[in-house]
Amino acid sequence: MENTIDFLKNYGLSITESRKKILSLFTQTKGALAHADIERNASVNFDRVTIYRTLQTFVDKGIIHTIPTADNSVLYALCKDTCKEGHHHDNHVHFICDSCDTTYCLDNVTIPAVVLPEGFIAKQSDVVISGICKNCEVIKE
Amino acid sequence: MENTIDFLKNYGLSITESRKKILSLFTQTKGALAHADIERNASVNFDRVTIYRTLQTFVDKGIIHTIPTADNSVLYALCKDTCKEGHHHDNHVHFICDSCDTTYCLDNVTIPAVVLPEGFIAKQSDVVISGICKNCEVIKE
């Protein structure tokens, strides 16, 4: 877990149990996590409030970002290196599988530039695509 | 308001005050609406619960759809004709102004096709872009 500690230090955060545990949950998970996922996780026995505050701290520092989902539940996922404190560059595509409900961060899929009407200035783009994921598609065959 | 009535009939809904009022709110509004926007609106003096149920009915029937936003608030907007019951085709861009908080449906901005990894099948795409809108940009100058 030394990586986790260094990682937190690099972001100017003090090292606490909840931050270590929750951060490593994210690094171990391929998909995004909801608050409930974290709370349910047996290895995380922290107060519900602490989880809220830890997640908010991570978002503020640019470690994780929130994902807009089709059903408007709140999901969090690790940011890429390009995210800076208070300024997210979260320009990858999120994919939600209608079948298994898993949310994927498709890091390798770049968002094509969207041409906005004159006068509109884009700061951040979120693309959420829903459908059937690789896994579920295979199963169906 | 005859249009409103015919519209509701076409979707197999009975004609009630709340449905007429809330539907015409949507047709009069250029942007998307949050539950709170509707509740706050003076012309809508319905119970909070009725608003929830009316919105849910509209979503179920394919009249409106929810918009996922970066801050995970729930927004609703009218669907295009291509939306069918239980099957939304909402492929225009939503723009949220960081300054005035207005949500725009940029109907004329088409979403460029996103190339997904093999095995992923897209059913619906939502693009939410945040930044500064035409109006606020002008003000700042």
Added chain:
DNA sequence: GTAACTGCAAAATATTTGCATCCTT
């Protein structure tokens, strides 16, 4: 030692459900 973090309690918000009454067809 000091500032920051955590847990508990509780407040504030948001959403859902049950049921009696009223409205639409």
Added chain:
DNA sequence: AAGGATGCAAATATTTTGCAGTTAC
């Protein structure tokens, strides 16, 4: 008249806040 919609009350769920005790540095 019958089925569905509404309003009210209340149950749930979610998120935020205050504060005392604990921990990191």
